[in-house]
Amino acid sequence: MTPTTELEARKRPEIKTELPGPKSLDIINADAEFVTPSYPRPDYKLVADHAQGVWITDPDGNVFLDCNAGVAVCSTGHCHPEVVAAIQKQVSELIHLCGTDFYYRHMPELGKKLNEIVPIDGPTKTHFANSGAEAIETALKLAMYHTHRQKFIAFQSSFHGRTLGALSLTSSRKAQRLGFMRQPLDVVHIPYPNKFRHFITDQATDEGTVTCDVLTWLNKVFETTTPPEEVAGIVLEVVQGEGGYVPAPTMFVKELRRICTEHGIMLIVDEVQSGMGRTGKMFALDHHEGVKADIVCMAKGLGSGMPIGACTARADIMDWHKGAHASTFGGNPVALTAALRTIELLQGGLVDNSREVGAYLEAGLNKLKEKYDVIGDVRGYGMMLGVEFVKGSRGADATGGNPTGREGVPLHDPHSQDADLRDRVEMACYQKGLIILGCGNNAIRWSPPLILTKENVDVALEIFDQAVAESI
Numbered sequence: 001m002t003p004t005t006e007l008e009a010r011k012r013p014e015i016k017t018e019l020p021g022p023k024s025l026d027i028i029n030a031d032a033e034f035v036t037p038s039y040p041r042p043d044y045k046l047v048a049d050h051a052q053g054v055w056i057t058d059p060d061g062n063v064f065l066d067c068n069a070g071v072a073v074c075s076t077g078h079c080h081p082e083v084v085a086a087i088q089k090q091v092s093e094l095i096h097l098c099g100t101d102f103y104y105r106h107m108p109e110l111g112k113k114l115n116e117i118v119p120i121d122g123p124t125k126t127h128f129a130n131s132g133a134e135a136i137e138t139a140l141k142l143a144m145y146h147t148h149r150q151k152f153i154a155f156q157s158s159f160h161g162r163t164l165g166a167l168s169l170t171s172s173r174k175a176q177r178l179g180f181m182r183q184p185l186d187v188v189h190i191p192y193p194n195k196f197r198h199f200i201t202d203q204a205t206d207e208g209t210v211t212c213d214v215l216t217w218l219n220k221v222f223e224t225t226t227p228p229e230e231v232a233g234i235v236l237e238v239v240q241g242e243g244g245y246v247p248a249p250t251m252f253v254k255e256l257r258r259i260c261t262e263h264g265i266m267l268i269v270d271e272v273q274s275g276m277g278r279t280g281k282m283f284a285l286d287h288h289e290g291v292k293a294d295i296v297c298m299a300k301g302l303g304s305g306m307p308i309g310a311c312t313a314r315a316d317i318m319d320w321h322k323g324a325h326a327s328t329f330g331g332n333p334v335a336l337t338a339a340l341r342t343i344e345l346l347q348g349g350l351v352d353n354s355r356e357v358g359a360y361l362e363a364g365l366n367k368l369k370e371k372y373d374v375i376g377d378v379r380g381y382g383m384m385l386g387v388e389f390v391k392g393s394r395g396a397d398a399t400g401g402n403p404t405g406r407e408g409v410p411l412h413d414p415h416s417q418d419a420d421l422r423d424r425v426e427m428a429c430y431q432k433g434l435i436i437l438g439c440g441n442n443a444i445r446w447s448p449p450l451i452l453t454k455e456n457v458d459v460a461l462e463i464f465d466q467a468v469a470e471s472i
């Protein structure tokens with residue numbers, strides 16, 4: 001894309017004040033007084049004033065290179081001119097009418113578009129919502145309604161949102177559930193097939209072993225507490241997001257599909273974070289050829305920053321009665337317009353860019369992995385890349401050491417996860433004008449706008465390299 005503004009054309013971040021600067025601090029202090037303290041903000045404090053493309057400017061005039069995209073939301077970059085123009089036109093024509101009671105063209109238009117692109121076999125229908133959690137709520141209700149069953153299977157370290165139904169699935173951090181006591185839904189959590197840290201040994205393993213072990217666990221659950229004929233749905237992140245940007249092996253995803261089909265269980269694929277081109281294909285499930293979902297949940301990157309969620313299901317599954325599920329704002333015409341234009345841009349080159357520039361970023365991160373033994377893993381697809389920090393040889397001394405394994409510290413030592421180092425790297429990046437965000441216990445997620453260029457990557461990697469060097 002040709003830069004249209006001075007901000008878009010810039011090459012490097014620019015930090016002019018101490019961070020956060022005085023104007024930013026005023027906002028942070030006002031926030032502390034008037035806004036809920038429950039938001040899980042990181043140690044560093046970024047205040048945005050305006051943003052364009054991959055650049056964010058704070059109220060003090062500092063400019064940051066954004067490799068987080070508002071947590072994987074601003075897929076087309078900040079304020080993409082075509083998305084802005086489409087929104088502005090729509091705002092002047094129709095802002096709201098309530099699609100639950102009336103009609104407008106945007107709902108069938110986006111429903112038709114999603115029908116073309118979602119990884120579901122056969123015709124689909126879509127329910128529109130305002131967020132990822134709401135899309136998940138829709139999927140849960142729909143699966144219960146359709147199957148006449150009440151139980152769900154989800155994965156440890158998963159994140160599906162914080163509304164009460166979604167929270168029953170979510171298990172990525174204690175803080176998300178602490179204080180809320182019992183969960184409304186009957187959900188059994190099984191280990192996620194993380195080949196980088198096997199759930200028993202905490203050691204790197206191969207796809208076959210971890211697939212086999214998780215499926216054995218699932219089978220035990222079926223045989224003991226949770227008969228498969230009572231399970232409405234299995235909810236899967238094909239790449240676990242908040243849990244650490246961990247991809248599931250193809251053989252696992254295929255087997256899960258087979259098990260769901262065998263038992264009449266809905267395979268609910270949560271593409272809220274991994275969808276809309278983030279992984280270099282339109283959906284993360286597209287990386288597993290031939291595997292299709294029954295229900296797909298989307299949000300985040302779908303609207304380039306406009307609040308939108310969508311739950312698309314096989315048309316024969318979405319067979320519920322009039323009044324069974326609806327939302328006043330869900331499917332708002334402005335948000336749907338943004339989504340339609342976003343998908344055009346994704347199909348018009350941004351998914352390809354995510355794949356190509358994502359591979360360039362991944363190669364650069366792998367070079368840093370060679371350079372620093374504290375980088376234990378680089379993983380993911382496209383522009384959904386996780387970098388895991390471990391203690392390396394320095395940590396071996398600090399923890400008493402262990403004679404075997406990588407640089408003297410085997411991954412099976414749970415203390416090898418270095419969350420503090422991850423936090424220091426995150427902070428050092430911020431101080432140098434690079435925005436990245438942690439995920440999982442000890443990983444950093446790279447989830448930049450999908451317009452990121454190789455030139456941007458070179459700058460980001462240079463800063464990241466320095467940040468790691470001075471944080472060790």
Ligand SMILES: Cc1ncc(COP(=O)(O)O)c(C=O)c1O
Nearest residue numbers: 131132133159160161241272273
């Ligand atoms: C995979 C996944 N599902 C669901 C959600 C919840 O989305 P929201 O925060 O829009 O409710 C998130 C948010 O991070 C997510 O990553």
